[in-house]
Amino acid sequence: MRHKKTAQITFRVDSDAKDAAEKAAAADQCSLTSLIEKLLTKYLPKRGLLSRPRLPAKLAARQASKLATREVDSIDDKSLPAERRGSRKRLLIRGPKEFRDMGSDLPQATRKKLEDGEQKL
Numbered sequence: 001m002r003h004k005k006t007a008q009i010t011f012r013v014d015s016d017a018k019d020a021a022e023k024a025a026a027a028d029q030c031s032l033t034s035l036i037e038k039l040l041t042k043y044l045p046k047r048g049l050l051s052r053p054r055l056p057a058k059l060a061a062r063q064a065s066k067l068a069t070r071e072v073d074s075i076d077d078k079s080l081p082a083e084r085r086g087s088r089k090r091l092l093i094r095g096p097k098e099f100r101d102m103g104s105d106l107p108q109a110t111r112k113k114l115e116d117g118e119q120k121l
Helices: 015-027 032-046 057-075 082-094 097-105 108-119
Strands: none
Touching: 015 032, 057 082
16 A cells, blocks of 8 residues: 655644643544544545545445444344344344345355355344
C-alpha cells in the first residue's frame, strides 16, 4: 500500500483545548497529531469537502456485518432464550435464501468465499 506524502499544518489553540485534546489522544492511545488527522478525515467528508477513500471489499463487508449485528441486537427480543435469539439473528443478517442465491452469476470461487463468510457470522 502506497502512502501519500503528508503536509504539515501549524496552528494555535487555547492551552485548555490542547490539554483536553492530549488527554483524548492518550485515551485513544494515539498521538495528538493522529487524533487531529482522524478528526479532520471524519469531518471533511461529512461536509462534502473531501471524498472518502473506498474500503477494500473484505473490510467493507466486515464493517457492514458489524453494523447489521449491532442493529439486530438493538431490536432483539431479550425474553427469548439465547439460542433462539442467535438463530434469528443469523437469519436476519444472512437474509432469505432467495436473496442469498442472487450471486449465482458470480464466479464459483467468489461464491464460495461469500458462502464461507456467511457461515462465520
